Amino acid sequence: QSALAQPASVSGSRGQSITISCTGTSSDLGSYNRVSWYQQQPGKAPRLMIFEVTKRPSGVSNRFSGSKSGNTASLTISGLQAEDEADYFCCSYAGSRTWVFGGGTKLTVL
Amino acid sequence: EVQLVESGGGLVRPGGSLRLSCTGSGFIFSEYSMNWVRQAPGKGLEWVSYVGFDFSLIDYADSVRGRFTIFRDNAQSSLYLQMNSLTDEDTAVYYCVRGNDWAFDNWGQGSLVTVSS
Numbered sequence: 001q002s003a004l005a006q007p008a009s010v011s012g013s014r015g016q017s018i019t020i021s022c023t024g025t026s027s028d029l030g031s032y033n034r035v036s037w038y039q040q041q042p043g044k045a046p047r048l049m050i051f052e053v054t055k056r057p058s059g060v061s062n063r064f065s066g067s068k069s070g071n072t073a074s075l076t077i078s079g080l081q082a083e084d085e086a087d088y089f090c091c092s093y094a095g096s097r098t099w100v101f102g103g104g105t106k107l108t109v110l
Numbered sequence: 111e112v113q114l115v116e117s118g119g120g121l122v123r124p125g126g127s128l129r130l131s132c133t134g135s136g137f138i139f140s141e142y143s144m145n146w147v148r149q150a151p152g153k154g155l156e157w158v159s160y161v162g163f164d165f166s167l168i169d170y171a172d173s174v175r176g177r178f179t180i181f182r183d184n185a186q187s188s189l190y191l192q193m194n195s196l197t198d199e200d201t202a203v204y205y206c207v208r209g210n211d212w213a214f215d216n217w218g219q220g221s222l223v224t225v226s227s
Contacts, residue, residue, distance in 0.1 A: 032212075036212070045205060048213055097162070097168075
């Protein structure tokens with residue numbers, strides 16, 4: 001159950017797009033289309049932003065999109081806004097009702 | 111509105127025990143799997159444990175297996191985590207989380223567990 005690999009930080013200017021990568025293994029992320037992404041604002045609980053690789057829960061802006069290729073998933077945020085500044089965590093189902101998270105990426109909006 | 115409210119956190123000595131509770135409302139508790147996810151201070155998220163809607167499936171992260179026990183009472187819309195043999199590495203905010211479509215769609219506010227002598 002090793003953590004998925006994410007960049008520690010990314011940054012972008014308002015209005016631009018950024019992509020956060022999340023790399024796992026063939027035993028977890030590469031085996032299942034069950035990748036989810038979470039946004040966590042300081043002092044708050046995480047919020048689900050993407051599930052099953054590409055799906056958005058109701059209420060999540062369509063500026064957020066997800067994809068996956070092989071053992072790597074990605075979260076793209078387009079039209080960056082100040083309120084997007086937060087920590088982002090990826091998560092993958094790893095079989096047998098277990099899950100593994102990424103280490104988290106701090107997004108700074110310049 | 112879905113709500114998950116945790117309780118039971120606090121300060122405990124190494125080797126001690128603690129039981130966390132979580133009460134759900136705003137949804138049919140018995141129809142959803144439930145999980146505990148924790149976050150050490152300044153660190154990332156770690157999935158801890160899962161229980162299926164009908165108790166048929168339960169699993170744990172390797173880091174807590176044999177020390178933690180998850181259980182639920184659907185009649186009371188409640189989820190529990192019994193934590194034994196605690197170490198300082200268990201210090202974290204523990205979130206009660208609803209499972210849905212292989213993701214975690216609703217989170218409680220978290221309960222802080224501090225293991226320290």
